[in-house]
Amino acid sequence: MESFEGRASYSSLPKIDKHQPQFHYDDEYVGSDWPQPEHCGKVSYPAVASKPDKHDYSYQFPLESEDFVDGSEYDSSEEPCDLPQTNTQPEVNLKNVLTGVFAILTGRNKAPGLPSDNQLPNSNVSFLGSEKNGDTCLHSSVYTPSAPPLLEPTTFNYNAYKDVLEAEPPEWLPDSSTTGCMQCTLPFTALTRGRHHCRFCGGIFCRTCSKGRCLLPVKFRERSPQRVCDACYDRLDPLQGILINSISNAAQAAKHDVIDWTCTRGWLNLPVGFSMEQEIYKASNTLRSYSQVARLNPERSIPAAILKGAKGLAILTVAKAGALLSYKLGTGLVIARRCDGSWSAPSSIFSVGLGWGAQIGGELMDFIIVLHDLKAVKTFCSRMHFSLGAGCSAAAGPIGRVLEADMRAGDRGSGMCYTYSCSKGAFVGVSLEGNIVATRMDTNLQFYGDPYLTTSDILLGTVDRPKAAEPLYTALKNLYSSLQC
Incomplete structure (x- = not known):
């Protein structure tokens, strides 16, 4: 190819005619959708094609470019390649x-x-x-991560639950408005299927369709979990974590925190408390009494060595009465000591028992049961456990002493415990004692607001110390300070 006449030839394209001023090629995939070049030379379309579904395109290269005027044909082998060099494999070392x-x-x-x-x-x-x-x-x-991190912090979307958080208390429907459950439509009966109102929507449902318990928003002014229907439970369940930390009874400051002689509430502990707040007050008052005994008469107090090594304390107020055969009934709470020396959240308990022996009279006793090892603490994590022991008691007026040692066993374990108490009344005797101690799940639910919380979670888990129990922790600190533990 001696001279360049506005044409180019490629050795890599053998179908191009080097002697024609124009080159022709067929393309089965060229149609009317492809853009037609309007510059750089002439494009001709034959009127009659050999194939009806193909077009013959002719294209003449422009003469403006001087890159092709080199006196030789273009060789594709001289074109630089942009592909990566793959002849070097990574060395495994x-x-x-x-x-x-x-x-x-x-x-x-x-x-x-x-x-x-x-x-x-x-x-x-x-x-x-x-x-x-x-x-x-x-x-x-x-x-490059293919999914978001597992522990990525999530923010609470207030707008998504705004209607629920700002809901107003509804007006309950009258019982006569429906004869059947508003969810399952089964008819109500006198004994087997009664009427229950949902506290959030005000509808009437059967027991099966309204078995959920949830904390309600602030405007309902309820600090304990309330009965709700299944549909309302699904709406309220995502908000329970926020409501537990804000409006539950455990998150409130203690209202009755005066336990000295100026408050008549602290003069005498009642044997039965109907809420965790009452149990916290009774336990704080009992610990204050033991702190006073430790300061005034150290030999009559709990030995410092036993109290220092305690893994937990159970504090109860029990009423006892009878002759030869005595009956006991009382409520209280149990609290465990963690590995770092801090105290766990309290769990409510009640006790009922019998005593047999040479005894007569009646008395009101404030018990402190020392749990000296982890096995004893796990015993109180059971829903119910039994205790069997022996003790002697003597009380005359406002001053009395009771000393017992017992063995406790439950489905979570068994352990040995020592019991100390201050008693009031008129009672004397030596007896063999048997007791049943059970966890008050309903009281824990009313206080913490979490229906899934177990006793093990409270005593051995990571439940935060409730704000409402600050008087109890203050009394524990004062007791250990008085005994120099």
Whole structure:
């Protein structure tokens, strides 16, 4: 090819006629949808084509470019190739392995400029790349997360639950408005299927369709979980964590926190408390009495060595009366000591028992049961456990002493406990005692507001110390300070 006449020839395209001023090619996929060139030479379309579904396009290259005027034909082998060089495989050695592990752990690629779709076709290891100096780098797709982190903090979407949090108390429907459950439509009966109002929507449901208990928003002015229907339970359940930490009884400051002689409430502990707040007050008052005894008459107090090694304390007020055969009934709470020396949240308990022996009279006793090991604490984690022991009691007026040692066993374990008490009344005797101690699940529910909370979660778990129990923790601190534990 001696001269250039506005034409170009390619050795890599053998179908191009080098002697024609125009070249022709057929394309089965060229249709009317493809754009037609309006510059750079002439394009001609024949009127009659050999194939009705094909077009013959002719294109003449422009003469403005001088790149083609070199006196020789174009050779495609001289064209520089942009494909990556793959003849160098990464060497598998300790340095490259450690580099890959470091990139996975830190999320940093040693060669960030490497294209994301670069792979090594000659290597079976597709997630490694090779650098210019021969080192191996990790492919960026390896450390790019394919899903959000598992522990990514989530924020509360207030707008999604605004209607629920700002809901007003409804007006309850009258019982005569329906003869059947508003969810399952089964008819109400006198004994087996009674009427129950949902506290959130005011509808009437059967017991099966309204068995859920939830804390209600602030405007309802209820601090204990209330009965709700299944539909309202699904709406309120995502908000229980917020409501437990804000409006539950455990999150409120104690209202009755004066336990000295100026308050008649502190003169005498009643044997039965109907709420956790009452149990906290009774336990605080009992601990205050023992602190006074430790300061005035140390030999009559609980030995400091026993109290210092205690893994938990059960504090109850029990009424006892009878002759030969005595009866006991009382309520209280149990609290455990954690590994760091702090005290756990309290759990409510009640006790009922019998005593047999040479005894007569009646008395009111404030018990402190020392749990000296973890086995004894786990015993109180049971829903119910039994205790069997022996003790002697003597009371005359406002001053009396009771000393007992017992063995306790439940479905969570067994343990040995020591019992100390101050009693009031007129009672004397030596007896063999048997008691049943059970956890008051309803009282715990009314206080904490969490229906899924167990006694093990309270005593051995990570339940935060409730704000309402601050008088109890203050009394414990004063007791241990008086005994110099």
